Amino acid sequence: MKTDIFITKAEKFIKDKTLIQPGDKVVMGVSGGADSVALLLLLNSLKVKMSLSLYVVHVNHCLRPEADSEALYVEALCKERDIPFFLRKVDIKALSRELKIGTEDAGRKARYEAFEEVLTEVGATKIAVAHNCNDRAETMLFNLARGTGIKGLISIPAKRDNIIRPLLFATRAEIEEFLAAEGVKFCTDASNLTDDYARNRIRNNILLALEDSINGGATLHMFETAEQLSGLYEFALKRCEECYRDACVRETETQISMDARKILTMDEYLQSMLIKQAIDTLVPGNRDITHV
Known part of the structure; x- marks a missing residue:
């Protein structure tokens, strides 16, 4: 090039x-x-x-x-x-x-x-x-x-x-x-x-x-897909932050309490993101979680 x-x-x-x-x-x-x-x-x-x-x-x-x-x-x-x-x-x-x-x-x-x-x-x-x-x-x-x-x-x-x-x-x-x-x-x-x-x-x-x-452009197509997912994920993160602030009742260094009733009204994907964010807040860098 x-x-x-x-x-x-x-x-x-x-x-x-x-x-x-x-x-x-x-x-x-x-x-x-x-x-x-x-x-x-x-x-x-x-x-x-x-x-x-x-x-x-x-x-x-x-x-x-x-x-x-x-x-x-x-x-x-x-x-x-x-x-x-x-x-x-x-x-x-x-x-x-x-x-x-x-x-x-x-x-x-x-x-x-x-x-x-x-x-x-x-x-x-x-x-x-x-x-x-x-x-x-x-x-x-x-x-x-x-x-x-x-x-x-x-x-x-x-x-x-x-x-x-x-x-x-x-x-x-x-x-x-x-x-x-x-x-x-x-x-x-x-x-x-x-x-x-x-x-x-x-x-x-x-x-x-x-x-x-399969396709000579496979690498570029995967890059493009990752870019689309990145935009979607950023959107979901912002929504998760809003939901977190709304549902969080109490937060300390060792404990986070959230309103279960509010969480249950959210979409399933947002629920999992919310719980994952709470875990990441308490245990930063945790790599042992396989599913939420």
């Missing part, structure tokens, strides 16, 4: 989703892979126009022999563009054992902790990560297979709290075409080419089969 077309599409997506405002300080997570390198190039192209202050964080997971050279590559990209570079080195295998979680979860935890740390250090307000359209489709399928609701089918939102995803509109192929047009290389994580992880199996087999055998 030609550079000007890609950047125009990106600017429209950023504006439509209100991801970045003029004068923002943005921390970017850059691994050196195609997606994150494209993110770096994109935001750097908007730096002067939008008066942005940019910072790059690279987390070395100490999992692969090429990890050190990838860190050096990202540092060089930043140096060429006069972007402050922050390197964090974390033994992900050790962290995984310590926390008794998988290496994927440990890596994600380490990355976002590093992003937040640098965000605080430089006084930034946003963290930009490089999820793309394919990532969203893969996550949607992953969540659907495990069992999920509307929120899980939305999978990866363009914005959540201070985390933004300016490349969510673009397919992986479009991103690689953009990099080719820019003449910029990227690093390839060989572990992404294996079927060792569930997400890789979805990426390398299921999604490809859908595009090859």
Whole structure:
């Protein structure tokens, strides 16, 4: 994809989703892979126009022999563009054992902790990560297979709290075409080419089969569906907030009391959202609830 077309599409997506405002300080997570390198190039192209202050964080997971050279590559990209570079080195295998979680979860935890740390250090307000359209489709399928609701089918939102995803509109192929047009290389994580992880199996087999055998636009269609569901979910959330305020009788740090008679007059979906919101208020981040 030609550079000007890609950047125009990106600017429209950023504006439509209100991801970045003029004068923002943005921390970017850059691994050196195609997606994150494209993110770096994109935001750097908007730096002067939008008066942005940019910072790059690279987390070395100490999992692969090429990890050190990838860190050096990202540092060089930043140096060429006069972007402050922050390197964090974390033994992900050790962290995984310590926390008794998988290496994927440990890596994600380490990355976002590093992003937040640098965000605080430089006084930034946003963290930009490089999820793309394919990532969203893969996550949607992953969540659907495990069992999920509307929120899980939305999978990866363009914005959540201070985390933004300016490349969510673009397919992986479009991103690689953009990099080719820019003449910029990227690093390839060989572990992404294996079927060792569930997400890789979805990426390398299921999604490809859908595009090859069912519809070549399957990935984009799933993105569009997620966008529609996102709008529906936002509407439902606002309605839920109204119902919560109306039904809540008493709220403390350990207890929430609601008027059952008012709840019973609501639609079933709103009832489940209301109860889920009450649980989330008392136990933030609870991931063990399977159904309400």
